[in-house]
Amino acid sequence: MRLEDELKEMLIRELKLVDVKPEDIKDEDPLFGEGLGLDSLDAVEVVVLLQKHYGIEVKGLENNREVFSNIKALAEFVRSKKPQA
Amino acid sequence: MSALPVLVTGMGCVSALGRGAQASHQRLLAGGRAPGLPTLFGADCKEYGLVFEAPAVPALPGAGSRTNAMVFLAVEEALAQSGLELASLHSTRVGVCLGTTVGCSLNDEVFYRYFHGKEMPGADSFVRYLSGNPAQALARRLGICGPAVCVSNACASGTDALGLARQWLLEGLCDVVLAGGCDELCRMPYLGFTSLLNTSPEPCRPFDRARRGLNLGEGAAVLILETAAMAQARRAPVVGRISGYGNALDAHHATAPHPEGRGLKAATARALDEAGLKPQDIAFINAHGTATLANDLVEGRAVLETFGPGAVLVSTKGATGHALGAAGALEAAFTLMALADGRVSPTLGFEEIDPAIGLAPTSAVTPVKGSAALSNSLAFGGQNSVLVLQKP
Amino acid sequence: MDILGIGIVSPLGNGVEAFWQGLGGGHAPATAEHRLETPQGPRTLTIFESADSGLERFVSRTALRRMDAFGRWALLASCLALEDAGVTLDDQAKRRTGLALATGYGCQNATYSFLDDVIDHGDKCASPSNFANSVANALASQTSLGLGIQGPCQTLSAFEQSPMHALWCARQWLENRAVDQVLVGFGDESCGLLEYAIAATAQRPITAGEKALPWNEGSFWVGTGFAALLLGRDGAKPGSPRLDSLEQLSAPPHQAFAEHRAVFLQVHGQLGPGSLHAGWSALGNALETRPLLGTMPTSQGFDLAAAALSLRHGCLRPAPQGEARLQPRDSLACLQADTDGQFHLACLHKD
Numbered sequence: 001m002r003l004e005d006e007l008k009e010m011l012i013r014e015l016k017l018v019d020v021k022p023e024d025i026k027d028e029d030p031l032f033g034e035g036l037g038l039d040s041l042d043a044v045e046v047v048v049l050l051q052k053h054y055g056i057e058v059k060g061l062e063n064n065r066e067v068f069s070n071i072k073a074l075a076e077f078v079r080s081k082k083p084q085a
Numbered sequence: 086m087s088a089l090p091v092l093v094t095g096m097g098c099v100s101a102l103g104r105g106a107q108a109s110h111q112r113l114l115a116g117g118r119a120p121g122l123p124t125l126f127g128a129d130c131k132e133y134g135l136v137f138e139a140p141a142v143p144a145l146p147g148a149g150s151r152t153n154a155m156v157f158l159a160v161e162e163a164l165a166q167s168g169l170e171l172a173s174l175h176s177t178r179v180g181v182c183l184g185t186t187v188g189c190s191l192n193d194e195v196f197y198r199y200f201h202g203k204e205m206p207g208a209d210s211f212v213r214y215l216s217g218n219p220a221q222a223l224a225r226r227l228g229i230c231g232p233a234v235c236v237s238n239a240c241a242s243g244t245d246a247l248g249l250a251r252q253w254l255l256e257g258l259c260d261v262v263l264a265g266g267c268d269e270l271c272r273m274p275y276l277g278f279t280s281l282l283n284t285s286p287e288p289c290r291p292f293d294r295a296r297r298g299l300n301l302g303e304g305a306a307v308l309i310l311e312t313a314a315m316a317q318a319r320r321a322p323v324v325g326r327i328s329g330y331g332n333a334l335d336a337h338h339a340t341a342p343h344p345e346g347r348g349l350k351a352a353t354a355r356a357l358d359e360a361g362l363k364p365q366d367i368a369f370i371n372a373h374g375t376a377t378l379a380n381d382l383v384e385g386r387a388v389l390e391t392f393g394p395g396a397v398l399v400s401t402k403g404a405t406g407h408a409l410g411a412a413g414a415l416e417a418a419f420t421l422m423a424l425a426d427g428r429v430s431p432t433l434g435f436e437e438i439d440p441a442i443g444l445a446p447t448s449a450v451t452p453v454k455g456s457a458a459l460s461n462s463l464a465f466g467g468q469n470s471v472l473v474l475q476k477p
Numbered sequence: 478m479d480i481l482g483i484g485i486v487s488p489l490g491n492g493v494e495a496f497w498q499g500l501g502g503g504h505a506p507a508t509a510e511h512r513l514e515t516p517q518g519p520r521t522l523t524i525f526e527s528a529d530s531g532l533e534r535f536v537s538r539t540a541l542r543r544m545d546a547f548g549r550w551a552l553l554a555s556c557l558a559l560e561d562a563g564v565t566l567d568d569q570a571k572r573r574t575g576l577a578l579a580t581g582y583g584c585q586n587a588t589y590s591f592l593d594d595v596i597d598h599g600d601k602c603a604s605p606s607n608f609a610n611s612v613a614n615a616l617a618s619q620t621s622l623g624l625g626i627q628g629p630c631q632t633l634s635a636f637e638q639s640p641m642h643a644l645w646c647a648r649q650w651l652e653n654r655a656v657d658q659v660l661v662g663f664g665d666e667s668c669g670l671l672e673y674a675i676a677a678t679a680q681r682p683i684t685a686g687e688k689a690l691p692w693n694e695g696s697f698w699v700g701t702g703f704a705a706l707l708l709g710r711d712g713a714k715p716g717s718p719r720l721d722s723l724e725q726l727s728a729p730p731h732q733a734f735a736e737h738r739a740v741f742l743q744v745h746g747q748l749g750p751g752s753l754h755a756g757w758s759a760l761g762n763a764l765e766t767r768p769l770l771g772t773m774p775t776s777q778g779f780d781l782a783a784a785a786l787s788l789r790h791g792c793l794r795p796a797p798q799g800e801a802r803l804q805p806r807d808s809l810a811c812l813q814a815d816t817d818g819q820f821h822l823a824c825l826h827k828d
Contacts, residue, residue, distance in 0.1 A: 016542040211674035237613035277608030332629035466618025
């Protein structure tokens with residue numbers, strides 16, 4: 001499975017995004033604010049999910065806003081930290 | 086509802102500032118703080134938020150928990166100051182109202198780990214929990230037979246417990262209430278706030294442009310509240326008054342405050358209205374001031390809007406950390422002492438104004454005139470609570 | 478205070494109709510038998526289960542996504558109470574409605590979900606959402622967010638004494654005109670650890686200074702759910718059940734059984750021969766909801782709802798010995814006896 005699709009499934013499952021299917025999320029759709037409409041509490045939850053599922057430590061959010069902007073950026077970030085992902 | 090004042094006749098404080106209300110006030114004025122990494126427990130975090138531990142808290146027999154030990158110490162001091170005889174507490178007209186976050190939860194991690202690991206732990210932990218509700222434990226210890234309850238409103242618990250106790254007295258439910266708040270530092274809130282990215286690995290910087298988050302603290306504060314009739318009848322020393330209380334919800338978000346401080350402004354208006362005061366009557370405001378990005382922005386701007394650019398704002402959390410359920414009660418005590426002294430302490434950790442807030446808190450000992458001050462508390466769930474505290 | 482509306486999330490079902498029908502024996506409560514191994518040997522508990530069915534009528538699934546089951550019960554009970562009262566909250570009403578919630582055990586499942594992640598995956602995997610849900614005022618937060626309530630709010634906790642505190646708070650707010658109406662909620666949930674702990678504390682001796690365990694056979698019937706009442710000032714809704722008095726007493730109020738047509742009873746403590754419970758049950762007008770709803774610290778909330786509905790319908794449920802019909806002037810009481818030697822007595826009649 002593409003990492004991008006794996007991330008979509010993880011977000012839907014862990015953030016309990018009812019009525020959203022992975023195919024509804026395009027890789028470059030914004031995740032926060034508009035698009036998927038995630039908020040600040042989801043953002044900190046995603047930090048923990050990256051730790052839990054990929055063992056990646058994200059220190060703080062301020063420097064990482066671009067990383068979380070959409071699925072494409074998130075996948076690139078995960079690959080950069082875990083090349084085998 | 087009686088229009089007579091609700092009087093404070095004694096106070097007791099335990100926090101990172103040590104034991105003793107007056108000693109704490111003097112240390113606040115002197116400045117100086119020493120947050121550090123937690124020693125009460127271990128944790129494995131990618132970044133370690135500093136904490137403010139209360140020094141030298143003995144394990145008191147019969148306390149059952151560190152939280153309750155701190156309560157008992159604070160109560161001892163408060164009762165001594167008030168001169169209330171212990172025998173007079175054995176009455177249905179005496180109540181206990183304490184704010185707490187961890188004190189009411191069955192969150193004994195050791196017990197749970199055994200259970201989670203499919204072992205069969207002994208149930209001592211559960212029995213301690215059933216006996217350990219701080220308000221009930223205190224009532225049982227002192228033979229108090231009136232209302233006893235814990236207020237569990239997250240970070241506003243201490244303020245709300247004082248507000249609720251005040252309601253009891255005005256309604257005539259009791260004549261005396263031992264009211265305040267308590268919480269010990271422990272792993273669950275430490276890990277929880279860390280996961281929210283709300284904590285700072287540096288000493289916290291309330292309202293500062295470069296603030297990064299809060300430092301957790303711990304403690305207990307108990308104020309003896311009495312009706313005027315009761316205090317006069319026994320010629321009690323009067324330390325101050327609680328003359329107004331406002332409590333309002335934001336209904337905005339589970340953890341973030343309303344961006345325009347809607348609930349805080351409503352709570353402030355209500356508190357002032359009850360006290361029959363206007364913003365210009367307020368000598369200073371003891372802020373919630375946790376040093377998180379969100380809280381200080383919203384609170385600072387709301388204070389500026391309501392009280393104007395000349396408002397004297399202080400966050401004592403720079404010296405105590407965020408003691409959760411104890412915070413509002415500690416801050417009420419600090420506010421009364423600052424009023425009595427005519428001097429407000431510097432906001433430790435503040436150096437540079439945040440232009441987004443547009444208001445700076447105290448950065449030195451600040452003389453104040455006036456007989457009334459506010460204490461704010463904001464909590465998860467959009468809880469906003471404000472007390473008006475006055476000189477006797 | 479007038480009881481303007483009643484909302485129920487319970488093992489007998491959700492909403493006043495299902496609750497009333499179940500109180501009358503129309504259907505059995507939802508229960509499950511859980512067998513637990515303890516150091517003293519195996520023990521079976523009966524769990525009286527609640528569910529959040531019907532919540533989607535009031536709140537979208539998207540808005541519910543962060544709420545755990547207990548938070549949903551609290552919100553649903555409040556929504557049902559407003560619906561039962563025929564009240565829709567406009568902007569003004571949202572600011573003038575208070576929220577006073579009572580819970581004995583607080584938010585256990587969120588706490589243990591939080592600890593599960595920490596234990597299984599390490600401290601760095603603590604979930605912020607679970608943490609936010611684990612603080613007892615998360616119930617009020619969910620209710621406030623779901624309904625837009627901006628009035629004052631208190632979440633109160635003192636085990637079996639919690640319900641009376643929520644009622645006193647509501648009364649004070651109404652009297653000092655902080656609000657025009659109050660949603661008062663009473664609820665508890667269960668979880669594996671609680672069930673284990675209850676089973677494992679069987680016959681453990683009490684030591685001095687400890688609160689006596691609420692130990693009796695009824696402790697093995699673990700109740701769950703949420704009851705909500707929408708309260709207004711006296712006269713807000715003529716003809717509604719009215720709460721007349723809310724008292725805390727240090728001596729057993731035997732006179733309540735003579736003064737009131739029936740007394741809904743929550744006794745936490747020994748139930749054996751010679752006990753208060755045995756004496757009161759023998760008087761004939763003690764009613765207990767325990768066989769239908771189990772026992773939780775805030776069970777008095779369900780009793781208040783049952784008493785209010787009995788007044789509304791003019792007949793007693795659960796069925797008493799003898800005549801069930803109520804006379805117009807009959808009053809009812811809800812009595813709670815806890816193991817600290819305190820008694821909480823709420824009295825109601827129909828206006």
